[in-house]
Amino acid sequence: MPKAARISTPIPVSSTSENENSDTAQFVTVALFSGVGLLISLVAVIFGIQGVWF
Incomplete structure (x- = not known):
């Protein structure tokens, strides 16, 4: 039975302060x-302007 190869790619980890700011x-x-x-x-509602939504 063939075995599957596991290929993992590194996930870049950024600092939490950059994520919070973003x-x-x-x-x-x-x-x-x-x-x-x-x-x-x-x-628009206060002044009674009729637009596309009415």
């Missing part, structure tokens, strides 16, 4: 984008 930067970007979209939608 995650924080991505979270801030998504939060700002979502906040701006919510603000625009709120202003």
